[in-house]
Amino acid sequence: MKKISTKIVAFILIAIFISACNSLKRVPDGKHLLTKNQILVNDKAVKEEVLFNQLYQKPNSTLLGYKLRLNLYNAANLNPDSTYQAKFTNHPGKYERMSKWLSAKQVDRLGKSFYYHGIHDFLKKVGEPPVIIDRTRADKSVLRLKYYYINNGYFNVKTSYSIDTIAPKKAAIKYAIQLGNPFLLDSLKTSIRTPALDSLYQKNKLNSVIKTGNQYKVADFEEEKNRISTNFRNNGVYHFQPNYVSFNIDTIGKVNKANVNLIINNYSYQEKDSSKTEPFRVFKISAVKIYTDYSPTNSNATVTDSTTFNNFILYSHGKLKYKPHAITDAIFINKGMLFADFRTVLTNRYLNNLKIFNYPSIQYEVDKKDSTAHSLIAKVYLTPRKKYSFGWTSDITHSNIQDFGIGMSISQSIRNVFNGAETFEIAARGNIGSSKDLANPNNAFFNVTEYGLDLKLNIPRLFTPFNTEKIIPKSMIPYTQITAGFAKQRNIGLDKENFTGAITYNWTPKRNNTARFDLFNVQFVRNLNPLNYFNVYKSSYKALNAIGKTYNVDPLNFDNIDDKNLLIPSGTTGFTQNVFDQTTTLKPTDAKYKEVESIEERRKRLTENDFILATNYTFTKTTKKDLQDNTFYQFKVKVESAGSLLTMISKASNLQKNANNNYEIFNLEYSEYLKTEFDYIKHWDLSKQKVLAVRTFFGIAIPFGNSKYVPFSRSYFSGGSNDNRAWQPYGLGPGSSGGVNDFNEANMKIAISGEFRFKILGSLKGALFADAGNIWNVLDNVTDEKSTFTSLKDLEDIALGTGFGMRYDFSFFVVRFDLGFKTYNPAYVLGDRWFKEYNFGHSVLNFGINYPF
Known part of the structure; x- marks a missing residue:
């Protein structure tokens, strides 16, 4: 049955492709399918994607040279409803006959079924209609190419196109571009009406994107507008926007050269019904007000609690729930500083990183108490998230060992747990899975189980006994994570208990850079079923058993006199010990002796409990x-x-080494690497x-x-x-x-x-x-x-x-x-x-x- 189904599917697919293989099937008479776009610049063909992106029409897509989507579209019936109705129009009485044993409603619904309608909708959706050459779009494409080059300094560019018929109903478009010489920037002058802005510009003009000798490019002028605006707004010019920057380009009397005049007019604003202008002002921050429990519902309510801390004023509609430094450490806008956009962005990032507020908002208003009108009040609005939140997840997992698994976890988060913007999370998880790589004597599908408990405390600063501000300033958004966890795994194998703990510092030295330092990362792995080793690691047992069949001399080590398979675990342990005691014929110089030694070393390594204290x-x-x-x-x-x-502590404490010449902690050899x-x-x-x-x-x-x-x-x-x-x-x-x-x-x-x-x-x-x-x-x-x-x-x-x-x-x-x-x-x-x-x-x-x- 399976083979027949496969043949039917293959036949259907072949039929679809044969019926659709005519790529011109839906190209009307007198029209042409676009097969290729070619762009010639100064009579040389180019392949730059940015140029082809200017075109309004592109040939149908291909897969390994085959127009798969076009042929899928051609295989579709564009009017399945009409085709279905034609079945009854061309065969009078067929509708009545079908209605007798299906009912009229079911016959009508049959026309909307996947066989008559759905498959064609699917083919049209995944397919692609033929791209028919449209001269209107070709005209727009050639004009777009022209302006692309004009925007890159080729003011004398000439563009044209031609349509080349290469077969009946097939054609290609060739776009021809003659560039001429590009215009270069000659002199650069500035007309900045506000003296303070002119001074700021002159200090940073070496960073200008517009330089004498550069080729004229519109993108450079837009970049320069944004650079100037960023510079001004990071130096106190609160009202400045990029649209205040304009450029006057003068090419009169010049041969492929252009003079540039940078113009920045005064600040314009609306006052009642009239427009006014005045020089731009440089603003300083006169106050920073933080509303710690803002919400739209209490925006007009009376503030009942406030405090001043390090020149910040914190407000609350109830009792203040945060230690002041927990909030002010996240604020980079300080009283007496110049207004700066980057400080606003940095503050938003830090506040979001606390994960205890919803969408922090920072607004500025002119301080009316300042008679010179050069001061701003920064208002930070914080909307707290719920203190307690419960969550759960379920998922299907796949890992390097586990082929299939079903997992579930539940968690409880407590925000601002110590009133310092800390977040504490406790989570429990469980998983059942299947693995063909593990021993499974009962052939159970789910042969892996695991459950665990994890604790996590996030502290929005470096939790250290000393000040780290000079090494890792708060602008790097540092935070500390303290974790502890326990997991128990049962995998029809060794079975394990895993205890973990860590103190981790995280920060961002630069944008797109991250750093993490684990001061302590502790792991203790306890094997619960080490005697089951050779049931799990079958290849090791197979190798040891093959040697045992030849060299084992103790009948207590194997199951019976005929098969002589080593018993697990008594026979494997007994035979290995016999080899090392040299009660067998194997000698330390023999290759098989060394193989047994290697097998035993691997067994000990994989069954020993591990204690790891790492940094x-x-x-x-x-x-x-x-x-x-x-x-x-x-x-x-x-x-x-x-x-x-641990070794340093052991040596300083004059601890004694064990029989293996190693130090121990809690009667366990720790790892060093x-x-x-x-x-x-x-x-x-x-x-x-x-x-x-x-x-x-x-x-x-x-x-x-x-x-x-x-x-x-x-x-x-x-x-x-x-x-x-x-x-x-x-x-x-x-x-x-x-x-x-x-x-x-x-x-x-x-x-x-x-x-x-x-x-x-x-x-x-x-x-x-x-x-x-x-x-x-x-x-x-x-x-x-x-x-x-x-x-x-x-x-x-x-x-x-x-x-x-x-x-x-x-x-x-x-x-x-x-x-x-x-x-x-x-x-x-x-x-x-x-x-x-x-x-x-x-x-x-x-x-x-x-x-x-």
Whole structure:
């Protein structure tokens, strides 16, 4: 049945495309389908997108050279209602016969069904009507091209176009542009009526966009208007706007040169029925008034409480609910300062960042008590959010280990909890999921469960015992976050309890830059079921069991005399101990002995409880403006140190080391390592909704002192929907080892990914990608040559995966499917790595939310 359905669908699709393959199907006689636009500038063809964007008509879109949307549109019936009615007009009596067994109402509704009507509406919606050449639009296009060049200094430009018929009902338009020489800016004069403004301009004229010798460009004059206005308004000129700036361009008697006169007239305003002008005034702030509980309903109510703090006046309609400094620390407008727009913007940003007010409003009014009328009163209106808010979320999740999960969380937020604009949040969460990678003896679909509790306190300042204003001023909008959490995970495996805590400082050094410093980041991982290790890590058991079948001498270690499979956990533990006690025939110099030793070291590492006390610093710089920005870069660097503080304390306290020659805290060896990461993302907009995205990543964590390895939670893995998509999560590496373990991880990682993204239909996007990278062990206790990085020669073990993807953009998130193929697999011997598994049988289908980078 499945095969028959597939054939029917394929037949329908083929029929649609055959019927629509005539791209001229809906081109009327005497008209022409636009097949190509060509722009010639000084007789040379150009490809600049900005020029083609001036045209009012563009050819129908294509997908890999095929006019898919046009042919979908041609496949649609443009008048399905008439076609349906014709069935009955051409066959008298058919309507009555159908009405007898369907009823007349149902027969009428049948005409609106998907088969007769809906499919054609769909094809018209996703399709694209033929672009018929319109001379009126061509005239407008050539005029628009002309003004584009005039606005860029080519005052003598000449434009024309011609229509070239290339086939019956097909034609191309050729736009011809002769530029001539551009006009250059010659002299620059200023006519500024207000002396104070003239003085401000002269101080900053070196920053002017308009300079002698530059080519005339309208965009430069608009930019200069905004620059001047910003400069004036940041220096007290409250009433100034860009429209007060004008330019007089004089080309009389000049050969391709233009004199520029910058004109700024006096301030004009309306007083009753007459217009008046006067010189612009420079305003200072005479008072800052803060209304801490403003709302439209109480705007006329009497203020019952007020206080003055550091020259700020705070008002409240009831008892003031905030410590004054909590509010005034967010205000950058101070008494005695010049009015400045940037201070208003900065204040708004800081107040919004407090997350305890709704849409802060800042207004200015002239201080009537100042007889010189050069003072402004700043009024800050704050509308508090509700002190308590309850929230809940439910979602479907997908992660590197969990294939499918259903999660739910509930949270309670308390704002202004200590009257210092702090926000406290307590959240509980739970999740059930399914994972094919974990042991599942009962074949239950949901074999992963997790629940947890998280506490978070946000303090809108750096919570330190000393003043940090000189190092990190409040203009960087610093805040402190104190978190604590507990999670318990049951995954038919080791099962874990995870305790976390952190004190984190965040600030913004510059626009689009962020910094984060974790003073303390604590994690304690407790394994609840370590004896179940070999039931979870099947590959380790398989390797140990194979050795045991040959070298095990204790019958208590295996299940029966015939199969000789090691029992879990008594047999695996017993055989390993026998090997180390040398009661088997294996010797420390034997390869199988070293393999058992490696298996046991990995088991101990993954079943040991971990205690991590780390300090880290993260810096991020990005030029991304918004979610639609496709031309940006992002750079992120992170440095983390763990355990060093504990070692210093242990040495200072003369603590004794344990039998492993390591220090302990709470009877547990703590981790000590140094970790650093570099992450760089770059996007290029290739026009027409085509984007090239590249990501590079390098990370390394080096254990030392109290550790010989990095904890599992701080190590790296490769593969998955956001990494090398031709491999499953944890399935690649380390090095050329071939991913023999169930969860392959290491302490160094290199990753490079490139992706070409393009539009297919509407919100449906496509992508071609290539992912390169791998993980290695370096400077730890792993000795396997295939897994370790010892020289640059090991870079030949970098794996390469290529593939394609489909994405649907819902605006607020993107659903993504990527199919990856193993193109270069380092698991094979050199010379036999290319395209060894390049087929659908070894491909990996990844599902993800949003773009990978």
